[in-house]
Amino acid sequence: SAVISQKPSRDICQRGTSLTIQCQVDSQVTMMFWYRQQPGQSLTLIATANQGSEATYESGFVIDKFPISRPNLTFSTLTVSNMSPEDSSIYLCSVGASGRYEQYFGPGTRLTVT
Amino acid sequence: TQLLEQSPQFLSIQEGENLTVYCNSSSVFSSLQWYRQEPGEGPVLLVTVVTGGEVKKLKRLTFQFGDARKDSSLHITAAQPGDTGLYLCAGDRGWYGQNFVFGPGTRLSVLP
Structure with a gap:
C-alpha cells in the first residue's frame, strides 16, 4: 500500500479567499483522486487527476472552483477557490494504480470557512 | 439520488454481539470495496470483492458480494x-x- 500525506491537516479560512491542499505519495502512482466529505456525510468524488492530462471533474464540480495540478506521479494539489462556508468539509486525496482495484486514502484536510 | 444505499445507518451494540451491514444498489459494479474510517482519519481499505458470489474473510469480518454484483454485506462476529x-x-x-x-x-x- 502507498503512504499518503496531506498538507495542511486543517485550516480556518475567511470567506472569499483560496486554499491550496497538497497531496504527496511515497511511490509513483497512476491515478490520484480528490474527494470531499462534508460533516457527518460520506465521500463525494470531486475529480480524477492523472499525470500528463487535464483533471476530469464530476458533475457539480468545476475547474474554476477546484483547480487541480498533477505535475508528476507522486504529487497533486487541489485549490478551493473563492471559499464560502458551504465549502467547509474534509478534503481527501486517494491513489490507485492502473490495473489494480485498491484505492488508498490520505488523512484528509479539515477546512473551516468563516 | 444515492447510487449506493447502506443499512443500517447507525448501529450501537454491546461487545461480543454479532452484526451485519448491508450495501445495496440497482447498478452493477466491476468491484466493490469496504472501508472503515475513524474520526480525523482517512478511510482504510478492508477488502475488495470482484467476483459475483465471492466471500472473503478477514479475521472476524466476513464480506460477501452478491451474485449479480449489485450488493454486498459485511458481517462482524463477536464485535469489539x-x-x-x-x-x-x-x-x-x-x-x-x-x-x-x-x-x-x-x-x-x-x-x-
Whole structure:
C-alpha cells in the first residue's frame, strides 16, 4: 500500500479567499483522486487527476472552483477557490494504480470557512 | 439520488454481539470495496470483492458480494470496541479503480 500525506491537516479560512491542499505519495502512482466529505456525510468524488492530462471533474464540480495540478506521479494539489462556508468539509486525496482495484486514502484536510 | 444505499445507518451494540451491514444498489459494479474510517482519519481499505458470489474473510469480518454484483454485506462476529467506526462501501463504475461511488456509510458503535 502507498503512504499518503496531506498538507495542511486543517485550516480556518475567511470567506472569499483560496486554499491550496497538497497531496504527496511515497511511490509513483497512476491515478490520484480528490474527494470531499462534508460533516457527518460520506465521500463525494470531486475529480480524477492523472499525470500528463487535464483533471476530469464530476458533475457539480468545476475547474474554476477546484483547480487541480498533477505535475508528476507522486504529487497533486487541489485549490478551493473563492471559499464560502458551504465549502467547509474534509478534503481527501486517494491513489490507485492502473490495473489494480485498491484505492488508498490520505488523512484528509479539515477546512473551516468563516 | 444515492447510487449506493447502506443499512443500517447507525448501529450501537454491546461487545461480543454479532452484526451485519448491508450495501445495496440497482447498478452493477466491476468491484466493490469496504472501508472503515475513524474520526480525523482517512478511510482504510478492508477488502475488495470482484467476483459475483465471492466471500472473503478477514479475521472476524466476513464480506460477501452478491451474485449479480449489485450488493454486498459485511458481517462482524463477536464485535469489539476496536471495531467502532464508520463503515463505507464503494462501488467501481469503471474498471480497475477508475470511478468509485461511495455509500452513505454505517456508523457502528461497540460498547464495552
